[in-house]
Amino acid sequence: MHNPYAEVIWNDANIVPSASHMHLGNQSQLDNAYRYGIRHFPISNYYPSVPYDADTRLSDFRLKQWWPASRDGHRIDPPIDWNGIIDWQDELDELYRTQFPFEQTEPVYSAIPHDAILSHNAEHHGFTNTQAHICSPGSSFASGTFDVHNKFRLNEHGFPVGYGGTWQAAFEGMIGGLDYIDGGGITINHPTWFSKFSDEQVLQMLDFDDRVLGIEIYNDYSYKRDWYQKPDYEAPDEPEQGFSLKLWDRVLLTGRRCWGLCVPDHSAAGGGNWRGRCMLIVNDFSEHACLKAYRDGSFYGCLTGEGPRLIDFSASETVVSIRLDRSAEIRFLADGQVVKTVTGDQASLDVPQTNGTAAFVYVRVEVEDREGERLFLQPVRFEG
DSSP states (O other), X not given: OBOTTTTOOGGGOEXXXXXXXXXXXXHHHHHHHHHTTOOEEXXXXXXXXXXXXXXXXXXXXXXXXXXXXXXXXXXXXXSBOXXXXXXXXXXXXXXXXXXXXXXXXXXXXXXXXXXXXXXXXXXXXXXXXXXXXXEOTTBOOXXXXXXXXXXXOTGGGTOOSSOOSOHHHHXXXXXXXXXXXXXXXXXXXXXXXXXXXXXXXXXXXXXXXXXXXXXXXXXXXXXXSOGGXXXXXXXXXXXXXXXXXXXXHHXXXXXXXXXXXXXXXXXXXXXXXXXXXXXXXESSOSHHHHHHHHHHTOEEEESSSOSOOEEEEEEOSSEEEEEEEEEEEXXXXXXXXXXXXXXXXXXXXXXXXXXXXXXXXXXXXXXXXXXXXXXXXXXXXXXX
Protein backbone atom coordinates (compact mmCIF):
# COMPACT_ATOMS: atom_id res chain seq x y z
CA MET A 1 0.00 0.00 0.00
CA HIS A 2 1.31 3.47 -0.87
CA ASN A 3 -0.04 6.61 0.80
CA PRO A 4 1.49 9.77 -0.73
CA TYR A 5 0.76 11.72 2.47
CA ALA A 6 2.43 9.21 4.79
CA GLU A 7 5.41 11.44 5.59
CA VAL A 8 3.37 14.57 6.36
CA ILE A 9 3.51 15.75 9.97
CA TRP A 10 -0.05 17.05 10.03
CA ASN A 11 0.07 19.04 13.27
CA ASP A 12 2.99 21.05 11.85
CA ALA A 13 1.95 21.18 8.19
CA ASN A 14 1.60 24.26 6.02
CA ILE A 15 -0.28 24.45 2.72
CA VAL A 16 1.54 26.39 0.02
CA PRO A 17 -0.48 27.28 -3.11
CA SER A 18 1.46 26.56 -6.29
CA ALA A 19 0.87 25.64 -9.94
CA SER A 20 3.08 23.46 -12.09
CA HIS A 21 1.90 25.18 -15.28
CA MET A 22 1.40 28.96 -15.34
CA HIS A 23 2.59 31.60 -17.79
CA LEU A 24 3.73 34.81 -16.10
CA GLY A 25 5.63 36.99 -18.55
CA ASN A 26 5.98 40.24 -16.62
CA GLN A 27 5.65 41.84 -13.19
CA SER A 28 1.94 42.60 -13.57
CA GLN A 29 1.18 38.96 -14.36
CA LEU A 30 3.25 37.74 -11.43
CA ASP A 31 1.40 40.22 -9.21
CA ASN A 32 -1.94 38.80 -10.35
CA ALA A 33 -0.90 35.25 -9.45
CA TYR A 34 0.38 36.42 -6.07
CA ARG A 35 -2.77 38.45 -5.40
CA TYR A 36 -4.87 35.32 -5.69
CA GLY A 37 -2.75 33.18 -3.44
CA ILE A 38 0.19 31.65 -5.28
CA ARG A 39 3.30 31.52 -3.10
CA HIS A 40 5.39 28.89 -4.88
CA PHE A 41 6.12 29.96 -8.46
CA PRO A 42 7.49 27.30 -10.81
CA ILE A 43 6.81 29.68 -13.72
CA SER A 44 6.40 27.80 -17.02
CA ASN A 45 6.96 30.23 -19.86
CA TYR A 46 7.84 29.31 -23.43
CA TYR A 47 9.28 30.91 -26.60
CA PRO A 48 11.81 30.11 -25.41
CA SER A 49 11.08 27.31 -22.94
CA VAL A 50 13.44 28.64 -20.31
CA PRO A 51 13.30 28.96 -16.51
CA TYR A 52 12.66 32.50 -15.30
CA ASP A 53 14.09 33.91 -12.08
CA ALA A 54 14.49 37.28 -10.39
CA ASP A 55 17.32 38.28 -12.76
CA THR A 56 15.80 37.18 -16.09
CA ARG A 57 15.81 39.68 -18.95
CA LEU A 58 14.12 39.01 -22.30
CA SER A 59 17.32 40.14 -23.97
CA ASP A 60 19.10 37.16 -22.40
CA PHE A 61 17.32 34.97 -24.94
CA ARG A 62 18.56 37.07 -27.87
CA LEU A 63 22.03 38.24 -26.83
CA LYS A 64 23.40 35.37 -24.77
CA GLN A 65 21.35 32.22 -25.23
CA TRP A 66 22.99 29.68 -22.91
CA TRP A 67 21.49 26.45 -24.34
CA PRO A 68 22.20 24.97 -27.80
CA ALA A 69 20.20 25.58 -30.96
CA SER A 70 19.85 23.56 -34.13
CA ARG A 71 19.82 24.76 -37.72
CA ASP A 72 18.94 22.31 -40.47
CA GLY A 73 19.82 19.52 -38.08
CA HIS A 74 23.23 20.92 -37.17
CA ARG A 75 23.95 21.88 -33.59
CA ILE A 76 24.93 25.44 -32.67
CA ASP A 77 26.68 25.58 -29.32
CA PRO A 78 26.08 28.38 -26.81
CA PRO A 79 26.55 31.15 -26.07
CA ILE A 80 24.44 32.36 -28.98
CA ASP A 81 24.03 36.00 -29.99
CA TRP A 82 21.17 36.16 -32.48
CA ASN A 83 22.45 39.50 -33.78
CA GLY A 84 25.20 37.51 -35.44
CA ILE A 85 22.90 34.91 -36.96
CA ILE A 86 19.85 36.73 -38.29
CA ASP A 87 21.05 38.27 -41.55
CA TRP A 88 17.63 38.36 -43.21
CA GLN A 89 16.27 41.49 -41.53
CA ASP A 90 15.03 42.78 -44.88
CA GLU A 91 12.51 39.91 -44.95
CA LEU A 92 10.86 40.97 -41.69
CA ASP A 93 7.89 43.23 -41.07
CA GLU A 94 8.93 46.71 -39.97
CA LEU A 95 7.88 46.15 -36.33
CA TYR A 96 10.45 43.37 -36.04
CA ARG A 97 13.07 44.73 -38.43
CA THR A 98 13.42 47.90 -36.36
CA GLN A 99 14.29 45.88 -33.25
CA PHE A 100 17.77 45.22 -34.66
CA PRO A 101 20.31 45.17 -33.30
CA PHE A 102 18.98 43.51 -30.17
CA GLU A 103 19.98 45.35 -26.99
CA GLN A 104 19.84 44.58 -23.31
CA THR A 105 16.45 45.03 -21.65
CA GLU A 106 15.33 45.53 -18.07
CA PRO A 107 14.62 42.52 -15.82
CA VAL A 108 11.25 40.89 -16.44
CA TYR A 109 10.34 41.06 -12.74
CA SER A 110 11.08 44.20 -10.74
CA ALA A 111 9.67 43.25 -7.34
CA ILE A 112 9.53 39.63 -6.20
CA PRO A 113 7.44 39.48 -2.99
CA HIS A 114 9.49 38.49 0.07
CA ASP A 115 7.30 35.44 0.74
CA ALA A 116 7.30 34.14 -2.83
CA ILE A 117 9.47 31.19 -3.83
CA LEU A 118 10.52 30.92 -7.47
CA SER A 119 11.55 27.57 -8.94
CA HIS A 120 12.95 26.66 -12.33
CA ASN A 121 10.43 25.32 -14.84
CA ALA A 122 9.34 25.81 -18.46
CA GLU A 123 6.76 24.50 -20.90
CA HIS A 124 8.53 22.44 -23.55
CA HIS A 125 6.95 21.68 -26.92
CA GLY A 126 7.83 21.12 -30.57
CA PHE A 127 8.83 17.46 -30.27
CA THR A 128 9.32 15.45 -33.44
CA ASN A 129 7.31 12.42 -32.31
CA THR A 130 4.42 13.85 -30.26
CA GLN A 131 2.27 16.96 -29.99
CA ALA A 132 2.74 16.99 -26.22
CA HIS A 133 3.40 20.04 -24.11
CA ILE A 134 5.48 19.18 -21.07
CA CYS A 135 6.44 21.07 -17.90
CA SER A 136 9.38 20.25 -15.66
CA PRO A 137 9.04 21.99 -12.28
CA GLY A 138 12.38 22.06 -10.54
CA SER A 139 14.44 21.57 -13.72
CA SER A 140 16.87 24.06 -15.29
CA PHE A 141 16.50 22.46 -18.73
CA ALA A 142 15.94 24.98 -21.55
CA SER A 143 14.81 24.55 -25.16
CA GLY A 144 13.50 26.43 -28.20
CA THR A 145 14.00 30.03 -29.30
CA PHE A 146 12.50 33.45 -28.60
CA ASP A 147 10.64 33.58 -31.94
CA VAL A 148 6.93 33.57 -31.06
CA HIS A 149 4.72 32.81 -34.09
CA ASN A 150 7.75 32.93 -36.42
CA LYS A 151 7.78 36.75 -36.50
CA PHE A 152 11.57 36.70 -36.99
CA ARG A 153 11.28 33.81 -39.50
CA LEU A 154 13.68 31.52 -37.71
CA ASN A 155 11.70 28.48 -38.77
CA GLU A 156 11.92 29.48 -42.43
CA HIS A 157 15.70 29.65 -42.03
CA GLY A 158 16.17 26.18 -40.63
CA PHE A 159 15.49 26.55 -36.89
CA PRO A 160 12.83 24.27 -35.39
CA VAL A 161 9.85 25.55 -33.44
CA GLY A 162 10.35 24.41 -29.85
CA TYR A 163 12.64 21.54 -28.88
CA GLY A 164 13.02 19.96 -32.30
CA GLY A 165 13.87 16.44 -31.10
CA THR A 166 12.12 13.42 -29.61
CA TRP A 167 10.25 13.66 -26.33
CA GLN A 168 12.49 10.91 -24.97
CA ALA A 169 15.62 13.00 -25.52
CA ALA A 170 13.92 16.03 -24.00
CA PHE A 171 12.84 14.01 -20.95
CA GLU A 172 16.46 12.99 -20.44
CA GLY A 173 17.43 16.65 -20.52
CA MET A 174 14.71 17.66 -18.07
CA ILE A 175 15.67 14.89 -15.65
CA GLY A 176 19.35 15.75 -15.96
CA GLY A 177 18.50 19.37 -15.19
CA LEU A 178 16.64 18.74 -11.94
CA ASP A 179 17.93 21.06 -9.23
CA TYR A 180 17.21 18.61 -6.38
CA ILE A 181 17.78 14.88 -6.46
CA ASP A 182 14.52 14.23 -4.58
CA GLY A 183 12.34 17.10 -5.83
CA GLY A 184 10.43 18.16 -8.92
CA GLY A 185 9.92 16.18 -12.09
CA ILE A 186 7.99 16.08 -15.35
CA THR A 187 4.26 16.75 -15.90
CA ILE A 188 2.11 15.92 -18.93
CA ASN A 189 0.06 19.00 -19.80
CA HIS A 190 -3.60 19.17 -20.94
CA PRO A 191 -3.59 15.54 -22.12
CA THR A 192 -7.17 15.34 -23.41
CA TRP A 193 -8.72 18.59 -24.58
CA PHE A 194 -5.57 19.93 -26.26
CA SER A 195 -3.00 17.17 -26.75
CA LYS A 196 -5.65 14.47 -27.43
CA PHE A 197 -3.46 11.74 -25.97
CA SER A 198 -4.36 8.08 -26.08
CA ASP A 199 -4.03 6.09 -22.86
CA GLU A 200 -1.06 4.28 -24.37
CA GLN A 201 0.83 7.52 -24.98
CA VAL A 202 0.36 8.58 -21.37
CA LEU A 203 1.43 5.19 -20.07
CA GLN A 204 4.54 5.22 -22.24
CA MET A 205 5.60 8.57 -20.77
CA LEU A 206 4.84 7.52 -17.19
CA ASP A 207 6.90 4.36 -17.69
CA PHE A 208 9.88 6.30 -19.04
CA ASP A 209 11.14 7.29 -15.58
CA ASP A 210 9.72 7.54 -12.06
CA ARG A 211 10.37 11.28 -12.19
CA VAL A 212 7.53 11.61 -14.69
CA LEU A 213 5.01 12.64 -12.07
CA GLY A 214 1.59 12.63 -13.67
CA ILE A 215 -0.99 14.47 -15.75
CA GLU A 216 -3.02 17.64 -15.54
CA ILE A 217 -6.49 16.62 -14.46
CA TYR A 218 -7.76 20.21 -14.72
CA ASN A 219 -6.47 22.96 -17.00
CA ASP A 220 -8.24 26.32 -16.75
CA TYR A 221 -7.26 27.49 -20.22
CA SER A 222 -8.74 24.30 -21.67
CA TYR A 223 -11.87 24.94 -19.59
CA LYS A 224 -12.30 28.48 -20.91
CA ARG A 225 -11.36 27.91 -24.54
CA ASP A 226 -14.05 27.59 -27.19
CA TRP A 227 -12.85 24.39 -28.81
CA TYR A 228 -15.83 24.22 -31.13
CA GLN A 229 -14.68 27.21 -33.17
CA LYS A 230 -12.88 24.49 -35.08
CA PRO A 231 -15.65 22.80 -37.05
CA ASP A 232 -13.82 19.45 -37.10
CA TYR A 233 -12.94 19.42 -33.39
CA GLU A 234 -13.73 16.14 -31.66
CA ALA A 235 -14.16 16.42 -27.91
CA PRO A 236 -12.42 13.82 -25.75
CA ASP A 237 -14.30 11.25 -23.70
CA GLU A 238 -14.53 13.57 -20.71
CA PRO A 239 -17.89 14.82 -19.37
CA GLU A 240 -16.54 18.16 -18.08
CA GLN A 241 -14.60 20.58 -20.26
CA GLY A 242 -11.09 21.24 -19.02
CA PHE A 243 -11.01 18.09 -16.87
CA SER A 244 -9.24 14.79 -17.57
CA LEU A 245 -10.64 12.74 -14.71
CA LYS A 246 -11.75 9.74 -16.75
CA LEU A 247 -8.28 9.44 -18.24
CA TRP A 248 -6.79 9.71 -14.74
CA ASP A 249 -8.95 6.90 -13.42
CA ARG A 250 -8.11 4.65 -16.36
CA VAL A 251 -4.40 5.24 -15.80
CA LEU A 252 -4.70 4.61 -12.06
CA LEU A 253 -6.58 1.39 -12.71
CA THR A 254 -3.39 0.01 -14.32
CA GLY A 255 -1.73 0.28 -10.91
CA ARG A 256 0.66 3.03 -11.98
CA ARG A 257 1.57 6.01 -9.89
CA CYS A 258 0.14 9.11 -11.54
CA TRP A 259 -0.32 12.37 -9.66
CA GLY A 260 -3.19 14.61 -10.72
CA LEU A 261 -2.46 18.32 -11.14
CA CYS A 262 -4.84 21.29 -11.40
CA VAL A 263 -3.36 24.31 -13.18
CA PRO A 264 -4.31 27.75 -14.55
CA ASP A 265 -2.05 27.60 -17.64
CA HIS A 266 -2.41 31.11 -19.15
CA SER A 267 -5.29 32.12 -16.86
CA ALA A 268 -3.17 33.23 -13.89
CA ALA A 269 -1.59 36.04 -15.94
CA GLY A 270 -4.39 38.57 -15.56
CA GLY A 271 -8.06 39.41 -15.53
CA GLY A 272 -8.62 38.60 -11.88
CA ASN A 273 -9.01 35.20 -10.29
CA TRP A 274 -8.91 31.86 -12.06
CA ARG A 275 -9.26 28.15 -11.32
CA GLY A 276 -6.49 25.58 -10.93
CA ARG A 277 -3.94 25.19 -8.12
CA CYS A 278 -1.67 22.60 -6.59
CA MET A 279 -1.80 22.87 -2.80
CA LEU A 280 1.56 21.68 -1.52
CA ILE A 281 1.60 20.20 2.00
CA VAL A 282 4.98 20.95 3.55
CA ASN A 283 6.57 21.11 6.98
CA ASP A 284 9.14 23.66 5.84
CA PHE A 285 8.48 26.75 3.70
CA SER A 286 11.39 26.27 1.31
CA GLU A 287 11.95 25.62 -2.37
CA HIS A 288 13.26 22.14 -1.64
CA ALA A 289 10.20 21.24 0.43
CA CYS A 290 7.84 22.51 -2.26
CA LEU A 291 9.54 20.57 -5.04
CA LYS A 292 9.76 17.46 -2.88
CA ALA A 293 5.98 17.71 -2.34
CA TYR A 294 5.53 17.53 -6.11
CA ARG A 295 7.80 14.49 -6.29
CA ASP A 296 6.22 12.67 -3.35
CA GLY A 297 2.61 13.52 -4.20
CA SER A 298 2.06 15.28 -0.88
CA PHE A 299 -0.24 17.84 -2.46
CA TYR A 300 -3.75 18.02 -3.80
CA GLY A 301 -5.31 19.77 -6.75
CA CYS A 302 -8.10 22.30 -6.33
CA LEU A 303 -9.89 25.02 -8.27
CA THR A 304 -9.98 28.22 -6.20
CA GLY A 305 -7.98 27.59 -3.04
CA GLU A 306 -10.73 29.42 -1.12
CA GLY A 307 -12.77 26.51 0.21
CA PRO A 308 -12.12 23.64 2.59
CA ARG A 309 -8.53 22.62 3.27
CA LEU A 310 -7.12 19.24 4.07
CA ILE A 311 -5.85 19.01 7.66
CA ASP A 312 -5.35 15.26 8.08
CA PHE A 313 -5.22 12.13 5.96
CA SER A 314 -4.34 8.56 6.79
CA ALA A 315 -4.49 5.25 5.00
CA SER A 316 -3.87 1.58 5.71
CA GLU A 317 -4.73 -1.67 3.98
CA THR A 318 -8.15 -1.57 5.62
CA VAL A 319 -9.24 2.07 6.02
CA VAL A 320 -8.75 5.47 4.36
CA SER A 321 -9.59 8.57 6.42
CA ILE A 322 -9.75 12.31 5.73
CA ARG A 323 -10.32 15.41 7.84
CA LEU A 324 -11.07 18.94 6.62
CA ASP A 325 -11.11 22.34 8.30
CA ARG A 326 -14.82 22.75 7.47
CA SER A 327 -17.79 20.75 6.27
CA ALA A 328 -18.16 19.74 2.61
CA GLU A 329 -19.21 16.78 0.51
CA ILE A 330 -16.52 14.08 0.62
CA ARG A 331 -16.52 11.42 -2.09
CA PHE A 332 -14.42 8.27 -2.02
CA LEU A 333 -13.69 6.82 -5.45
CA ALA A 334 -12.27 3.33 -5.89
CA ASP A 335 -11.22 1.92 -9.23
CA GLY A 336 -13.11 4.64 -11.08
CA GLN A 337 -16.40 4.41 -9.15
CA VAL A 338 -17.85 6.49 -6.32
CA VAL A 339 -18.16 4.03 -3.42
CA LYS A 340 -19.07 6.36 -0.56
CA THR A 341 -20.29 9.93 -0.07
CA VAL A 342 -20.33 11.77 3.25
CA THR A 343 -21.22 15.38 4.11
CA GLY A 344 -19.14 16.65 7.01
CA ASP A 345 -15.63 17.66 7.98
CA GLN A 346 -14.32 14.10 8.27
CA ALA A 347 -14.99 10.69 6.82
CA SER A 348 -13.54 7.21 6.53
CA LEU A 349 -13.81 4.38 4.03
CA ASP A 350 -13.47 0.76 5.09
CA VAL A 351 -11.51 -0.97 2.35
CA PRO A 352 -12.97 -4.38 1.49
CA GLN A 353 -10.57 -7.30 1.57
CA THR A 354 -10.03 -10.29 -0.68
CA ASN A 355 -7.81 -13.08 0.63
CA GLY A 356 -6.29 -10.72 3.16
CA THR A 357 -5.48 -7.85 0.79
CA ALA A 358 -7.35 -4.76 -0.41
CA ALA A 359 -9.96 -5.52 -3.03
CA PHE A 360 -9.26 -2.20 -4.80
CA VAL A 361 -6.37 -1.14 -7.01
CA TYR A 362 -6.62 2.42 -5.67
CA VAL A 363 -8.76 4.81 -3.66
CA ARG A 364 -8.83 8.55 -4.18
CA VAL A 365 -10.90 11.30 -2.56
CA GLU A 366 -12.72 14.29 -4.01
CA VAL A 367 -14.22 17.15 -1.97
CA GLU A 368 -16.77 19.72 -3.10
CA ASP A 369 -18.41 22.61 -1.24
CA ARG A 370 -21.50 24.67 -2.01
CA GLU A 371 -19.47 27.50 -3.57
CA GLY A 372 -18.06 25.19 -6.21
CA GLU A 373 -14.60 24.61 -4.79
CA ARG A 374 -13.33 21.11 -5.53
CA LEU A 375 -10.37 19.21 -4.11
CA PHE A 376 -8.71 16.24 -5.78
CA LEU A 377 -6.46 14.26 -3.47
CA GLN A 378 -3.70 12.02 -4.74
CA PRO A 379 -4.54 8.30 -4.85
CA VAL A 380 -3.74 5.64 -2.31
CA ARG A 381 -2.49 2.62 -4.25
CA PHE A 382 -2.82 -0.95 -3.02
CA GLU A 383 -0.32 -3.63 -3.96
CA GLY A 384 -2.90 -6.39 -4.27
